Amino acid sequence: MKDSFLRKLLATSLLITSLTYGNSAVAHSVGNLIDATGINASATDVYQISCFDDGGGPTAYLFIQIQDGSIPVPGLLVSAQAYFDQTKIMTNTSDPISGDANASPGVQLSGGNGNYILSVSKTAVGARQYNITVHCWSVNGEHTGTDINTLQLQ
Amino acid sequence: MSKLNYQKKWVQHLLVPATLAVFSQCSFAHTRLESPTVIQGVKVHNRLNVGHGCSIDAIGTKGGSTFAQSAIFPNAVSYTPIIGVDSSATGSTWNSATYTTQPASTFYSPLAGIGTLIREDGAWPITLQKTDAVGNNDGFSAGGKAYDQTVSASIQTSVATAAITIPATSCARSVTFMLAVADICDITVPSAIATDKEVLYWSPIPNFAGVPGQPFGSAKGNSTSTNIAGGIPVGPAYSNYDGYTDAAHTIAGDGWASPATLKVYRNITGTPATVANGVYTVAQPANPLPPGCTGHGGLGDDVYVFPSAAQINAEMPIFSGVNQKGTLYWK
Secondary structure, X not given: OHHHHHHHHHHHHOOOOOOOOOOEEEOOEEEEEEOOOOOOOOOOEEEEEEEEOOOOOXXXXXXXXXXXXXXXXXXXXXXXXXXXXXXXXXXXXXXXXXXXXXXXXXXXXXXXXXXXXXXXXXXXXOOEEEEEEEEEEOOOOOEOEEEEEEEEOO | OXXXXXXXXXXXXXXXXXXXXXXXXOOOOOOEEOOOEXXXXXXXXXXXXXXXXXXXXXXXXXXXOEEEEEEEOOOOOOOOOEEEEEOOOOOOOHHHOEXXXXXXXXXXXXXXXXXXXXXXXXXXXXEEEEEOOOOOEEEEEEEEEEEOOOOOOOEEEEEEEOOOEOOOOOOEEEEEEEOEEEEEOOXXXXXXXXXXXXXXXXXXXXXXXXXXXXXXXXXXXXXXXXXXXXXXXXXXXXXOOOOEXXXXXXXXXXXXXXXXXXXXXXXXXXXXXXXXXXXXXXXXXXXXXOOOOOHHHHOOEEEEEEOOHHHHHHXXXXXXXXXXXXXXXXX
């Protein structure tokens, strides 16, 4: 049975593993299909972004920018909000045109090193595939350490 | 020869059992993180070291070949960890902590991803991530090679331990994360009947005041065990992976209540940038305690975070995929 285990492990390791979630969280971006059932106008996704000094200097601010990758639906827009609890500051950005090729304006939140809460919301019912660009930046414009954890997907 | 055939032949060669000679051992290191104490705000390239192999006889002589490892870090997003706060006047140990229902975010963040597998050219042929249902890294499984542990040697798996933030409003001077680890010598034996000869568990057992259901223990207890103050009591199991020396699971195993830990210190005074041997270490800002902290005579509280039994039970098994999906290799 041990040999069988190893054979299975080796076979599995040679396959390309497909994602089992609708979301993806790779370095410096997060994405998900929010409101997949298309019936929840209040669907909200929430992430925790850790910004830290990984050798390039301390974080000065978090940068976010959201893009709606679904087909256009009039009146259905996506927004992203970032909140830094240590200094109680918050910002927001919205993709102004549903399903076009352009992202929202980029916004930044000057919290420094620490953990930010990133939330995603929309204006009406309907599934939206979004992608958010996330960067922790130093005062010199260098990327600083960025880790992303998922708190809630709806 | 194709890569797959080469791997198969290599692995089959390794499976041929070696003739074991028993040597007397003077000392054994437990399974522990290579850097068990870190400062807040710093991501560390850490390593989890298997210290020695499994038991090979009834008296617990170590030397059994280690074949795989399963390890998890506490997750406070999809589970509710058991958290204890120690504010005692002198010393500090999780035994003297008191259970708190305050959320984990009171004491630290991020709430998940405390330990993330680093894939590199390491000791194990196979490394697998463990995640929760929303994709947060919780730990890893690794294995596929039977390392002769007749004479103990460390077997390492690289793990990135997260840059932990201790909130400025918290009175915590340290936060210690308790890992749940299984060092597996015989993966064909299910955990339900595994003894220390097949699986060595380094299990976190939250036996401190106020924890619902404590004291956890074993059917026969062990009053002489030094793993926990006062010995191992007679009591219920904490999780399905506490570890036992006998197949009937009545006698607690060697690693019961002896978990690997990651202790994160609050940077109360700040740290200047330094250069040593050509390596630049960045400056870290001060994070002083807020007014009114009384723990340890005003020095702050020590916080201990145990993975919940639900997380341990769900995530210790070894699956081929993340989120406990795919082929089940061991449970």
